[in-house]
Amino acid sequence: MPSITVLGAGAMGSALCTPLADAGWDVRLWGTWLDDHLIDACEAGKPHPRTNEPLADGVKLYRVDDLEEALDGADVVVMSVASVGVPKITEMALPGIVKADALWLTSKGFNPDEDGKIQLLPDAIRRIAKEQGCDELPPIVAIAGPVKANECAARKPTATIFGCKDLEVAKKYARLARTENYQIEATDDEVGVEICAPMKNVYAIALGISDGLEEGTGIPHHNLKAATFTQAVREMSKLGVHLGAQPQTAYGLPGVGDLEVTGLSGRNKVYGVRIGRGEKPDEALAEMDRLEQTVEGVPAAGLARKLVDQSASDIRENLPLLAAVVKILNGTEEPIKQVIAKAVLPREP
Numbered sequence: 001m002p003s004i005t006v007l008g009a010g011a012m013g014s015a016l017c018t019p020l021a022d023a024g025w026d027v028r029l030w031g032t033w034l035d036d037h038l039i040d041a042c043e044a045g046k047p048h049p050r051t052n053e054p055l056a057d058g059v060k061l062y063r064v065d066d067l068e069e070a071l072d073g074a075d076v077v078v079m080s081v082a083s084v085g086v087p088k089i090t091e092m093a094l095p096g097i098v099k100a101d102a103l104w105l106t107s108k109g110f111n112p113d114e115d116g117k118i119q120l121l122p123d124a125i126r127r128i129a130k131e132q133g134c135d136e137l138p139p140i141v142a143i144a145g146p147v148k149a150n151e152c153a154a155r156k157p158t159a160t161i162f163g164c165k166d167l168e169v170a171k172k173y174a175r176l177a178r179t180e181n182y183q184i185e186a187t188d189d190e191v192g193v194e195i196c197a198p199m200k201n202v203y204a205i206a207l208g209i210s211d212g213l214e215e216g217t218g219i220p221h222h223n224l225k226a227a228t229f230t231q232a233v234r235e236m237s238k239l240g241v242h243l244g245a246q247p248q249t250a251y252g253l254p255g256v257g258d259l260e261v262t263g264l265s266g267r268n269k270v271y272g273v274r275i276g277r278g279e280k281p282d283e284a285l286a287e288m289d290r291l292e293q294t295v296e297g298v299p300a301a302g303l304a305r306k307l308v309d310q311s312a313s314d315i316r317e318n319l320p321l322l323a324a325v326v327k328i329l330n331g332t333e334e335p336i337k338q339v340i341a342k343a344v345l346p347r348e349p
């Protein structure tokens, strides 16, 4: 039975344990210094506080100080912390990651290096490992697609995608982790998966704004929302292709699929709804923080904009929705409906 150590006992880390345990893995779940209350609840046999679902039977729990033990002999390590925590957790877990056959990654975001150069998370992890004197990491498998943690934990039918530069590695783990209700595609398009994963969080804020406009005025803005969705997918594809991704990835599970599910109910959408209803972006964010709701699309928007300036400046004009979200998050005085509409409605050819 292969063993797997999931780093991060939040919603996604705990939820992923369910299909893994069902697929026969020996599963360990390690919580950071922020997760003691989550581990407490699971140890007491209560549902996980973030998913409202019980932890799968047989999953072993480890607290922050037990990292070495949690990683001992792990065949696979999974990074499942919020993107902001990826550098620190990579450093802490490196001795175990290096010995594993693969590092899986559910975290979604971008990361700046010391010089401010924006990197996709797998590249950031490889750089951080190198800075620690480790030149070679096991293959990284980027996990994305339309996966709500609570539904995954409840064994609802779920489609996901494993992306690894080595397609055979992606396929191998897709075979080993799939269950009847958790089915996995494999791709070698690591870049495409890792562009879509954070960008759909940015664009889900824009989708939420349309819903918020409806909530605030009582008037549906479905046409605006649909045009926003379409433009978001185009931009994910355009940016991805510019950076080396395959065009179809944005039109599959990591792009369209994940944008759909995130735009229905994710934290980024909820944040967008607040803005659409009329809350100021910084006040809405403070309230989400108070509710322990990390809105990863906010840092991702600024970092994506920098990434475009650094590595894709010649397509900047083709990414008006990204610019619109950044403008809104920066607190523009212009009516937000107008900002979004200008970005997504067709202009003269």
Ligand SMILES: NC(=O)c1ccc[n+]([C@@H]2O[C@H](COP(=O)([O-])OP(=O)(O)OC[C@H]3O[C@@H](n4cnc5c(N)ncnc54)[C@H](O)[C@@H]3O)[C@@H](O)[C@H]2O)c1
Residues within 6 Å of the ligand: 007, 008, 009, 010, 011, 012, 013, 031, 032, 033, 034, 035, 050, 080, 081, 082, 083, 084, 085, 086, 088, 089, 106, 107, 108, 109, 147, 148, 149, 150, 294, 296
């Ligand atoms: N919730 C989902 O449906 C879902 C689905 C797919 C992927 N993801 C991604 O998985 C990652 C984790 O999401 P989640 O839903 O479990 O979030 P969560 O808020 O429930 O848990 C966050 C996890 O990250 C850790 N963390 C937070 N800030 C940290 C910091 N500064 N330093 C170190 N660790 C820190 C927490 O301790 C916790 O383990 C995110 O990048 C998210 O985008 C989430």
